[in-house]
Amino acid sequence: MYRFPIHEELVEGEITILQEAIAKETVAVEPSDCPVCQGNEASSFVRLSDYEYSTVDQSFAFVSCQRCALLRLNPRPRVDQFNKIYPSNYHPFNFSKGKSIGYWARDLRDRLIIRKYRKYLLPGARVIDVGCGDGGFLKLLKKYGHRSYELSACDLNDAILNDLESEGVRIYAGDFLEQEVPAAYFDFVVCFHTLEHVPDPVSMLKKLASSLKPNQGKLVLQVPTPRGLNWLIFKGKYWSGYHTPRHFWLFCFEHIEQMAKQVGLRVVTARTIPSPGFWMQSILNMLNDLDVRPKIKKHFDINQKPTPFISLVGLTFFTLVDILQSLIFHKTDTLEIIFEKSDI
Numbered sequence: 001m002y003r004f005p006i007h008e009e010l011v012e013g014e015i016t017i018l019q020e021a022i023a024k025e026t027v028a029v030e031p032s033d034c035p036v037c038q039g040n041e042a043s044s045f046v047r048l049s050d051y052e053y054s055t056v057d058q059s060f061a062f063v064s065c066q067r068c069a070l071l072r073l074n075p076r077p078r079v080d081q082f083n084k085i086y087p088s089n090y091h092p093f094n095f096s097k098g099k100s101i102g103y104w105a106r107d108l109r110d111r112l113i114i115r116k117y118r119k120y121l122l123p124g125a126r127v128i129d130v131g132c133g134d135g136g137f138l139k140l141l142k143k144y145g146h147r148s149y150e151l152s153a154c155d156l157n158d159a160i161l162n163d164l165e166s167e168g169v170r171i172y173a174g175d176f177l178e179q180e181v182p183a184a185y186f187d188f189v190v191c192f193h194t195l196e197h198v199p200d201p202v203s204m205l206k207k208l209a210s211s212l213k214p215n216q217g218k219l220v221l222q223v224p225t226p227r228g229l230n231w232l233i234f235k236g237k238y239w240s241g242y243h244t245p246r247h248f249w250l251f252c253f254e255h256i257e258q259m260a261k262q263v264g265l266r267v268v269t270a271r272t273i274p275s276p277g278f279w280m281q282s283i284l285n286m287l288n289d290l291d292v293r294p295k296i297k298k299h300f301d302i303n304q305k306p307t308p309f310i311s312l313v314g315l316t317f318f319t320l321v322d323i324l325q326s327l328i329f330h331k332t333d334t335l336e337i338i339f340e341k342s343d344i
């Protein structure tokens with residue numbers, strides 16, 4: 001089996017074995033070690049392009065940690081290159097604009113989530129959404145939650161934060177790790193589909209934990225996870241959870257649990273949740289790579305407005321598939337874990 005070069009060989013600009021790939025690159029990269037076990041030895045798993053946004057003309061490798069089997073992007077884009085790999089039409093930044101089926105599906109899902117979390121969201125609860133994307137979750141809390149909630153948001157996108165600020169949300173602009181967030185302050189911390197994007201997930205979890213109130217405070221984490229039918233079918237190339245080159249880590253439950261222990265977090269519950277949009281994006285990635293005509297592809301794009309009929313059927317079908325596989329096998333593409341502070 002082809003062995004991917006270990007850390008010492010992955011020095012930026014001096015990589016011999018990767019010269020061919022780097023010669024085509026337009027984004028500067030850096031090596032990454034495993035954040036779970038600190039291992040640097042890994043096996044090649046898959047090499048991919050940005051099938052979703054075509055932001056860069058280069059391919060990236062996911063490698064599998066030889067100690068803990070975490071899949072990680074190595075080398076990965078440097079943080080100062082993020083403006084190149086997150087385009088202005090990046091979907092979490094504009095998902096709430098317009099009433100696409102993607103918006104409605106997420107709205108329904110979030111309403112159910114809010115209902116499920118109601119026991120943690122007592123009147124006066126202090127809530128922060130770290131990596132708030134388009135702010136949809138906080139807006140839903142404003143819409144369906146108690147008016148006494150104190151809401152905060154952290155993200156990199158100024159336009160969205162300004163919008164939220166005008167609605168009375170306290171904002172933290174920029175990298176969460178650099179924010180002066182009060183310690184032991186929040187009752188409810190959400191971090192949806194963000195941990196896999198950050199270069200240092202352990203420090204991120206540590207900061208999330210420090211912001212959480214001891215005893216009753218809860219942290220809810222959602223991450224894509226390489227389990228389930230969509231993964232099995234599309235893992236060779238088009239699985240949407242790769243989200244190359246914006247996802248740096250593909251965590252399984254055990255990886256998250258191990259990191260959480262290091263920072264004093266205890267798992268309260270863990271489950272898989274339906275991810276029909278992931279299925280549709282895997283199909284769209286395949287169609288993009290096969291250079292299928294835009295006229296056909298747009299039927300599979302859940303962000304199209306008005307919502308294409310095929311997307312509507314696909315989302316409904318894959319929701320049912322995911323509910324079934326979640327009930328029977330406890331597997332889908334999204335893992336949701338609720339934590340509280342442990343005694344250590």
Ligand SMILES: [Zn+2]
Nearest residue numbers: 034037065068
């Ligand atoms: Zn590892």
